[in-house]
Amino acid sequence: MRLLSAVLKQIHKPPVYTSRQRCLSPLQDEALVSGSSQELVQRLSSQVEVRTAFITEEEEGALLRELEPGLKKKRYEFDHWDDAIHGYRETERVRWGAACEQVLNRVRSVAFPEGSPLLGPVHILDLDKSGYIKPHIDSVKFCGSTIAGLSLLSDSIMRLVKEDASNEWLDLLLPRRSLYILRDQARYNFTHEILKDEESVFSGQRIPRQRRISVICRNLPG
Numbered sequence: 001m002r003l004l005s006a007v008l009k010q011i012h013k014p015p016v017y018t019s020r021q022r023c024l025s026p027l028q029d030e031a032l033v034s035g036s037s038q039e040l041v042q043r044l045s046s047q048v049e050v051r052t053a054f055i056t057e058e059e060e061g062a063l064l065r066e067l068e069p070g071l072k073k074k075r076y077e078f079d080h081w082d083d084a085i086h087g088y089r090e091t092e093r094v095r096w097g098a099a100c101e102q103v104l105n106r107v108r109s110v111a112f113p114e115g116s117p118l119l120g121p122v123h124i125l126d127l128d129k130s131g132y133i134k135p136h137i138d139s140v141k142f143c144g145s146t147i148a149g150l151s152l153l154s155d156s157i158m159r160l161v162k163e164d165a166s167n168e169w170l171d172l173l174l175p176r177r178s179l180y181i182l183r184d185q186a187r188y189n190f191t192h193e194i195l196k197d198e199e200s201v202f203s204g205q206r207i208p209r210q211r212r213i214s215v216i217c218r219n220l221p222g
């Protein structure tokens, strides 16, 4: 199976947002989760996690050294209008050097239940500064209940919107070197997207988007 974006995504039309009061999560120190209602933030709190400083600068450097040579050989894709992602290049990797393997094992141990069969290759997505990810739900055919991603090089905002009720949404602030985890309903019943630089505002605060590389681990469907 090829882990390419076209295979992984089921695209959804971008919903229309109504401006309304955002509710910050009281559960996280730095309020990394904001949503359409306090009730929704609470309800999804066990299914959405953002862990700041999950990797060190050194670990980020090790991942970049391992990934950059391969990525640099590819060109950013901009012109596939029907694609879920704009301004990106991607790859996947099965074998890693020791330092990176250690980081990935830490991701796996916090994100997935022990013994849960994982998708072998790790997915690497390199978004250009002008790149963004449109609302989509990862393919239920190829991916299981949990998605875990490291963010390298840039802060960004991930938006979740309820598939059948676009007035229910959560914004996640994903700081550089953080880990996010989406599980269960948050993964199956909400679209997720990464906002473009121009729209990158979290709780009224502008979050500039630079080039961003994500390293994404997934499990297999049950």
Ligand code: OGA
Pocket: 008, 009, 125, 133, 138, 149, 192, 194, 214, 216
């Ligand atoms: C994806 C995706 C999010 C990210 O590739 O399906 O949603 O963090 N990526 O890059």
Ligand code: MN
Pocket: 136, 137, 138, 192
């Ligand atoms: Mn996705």
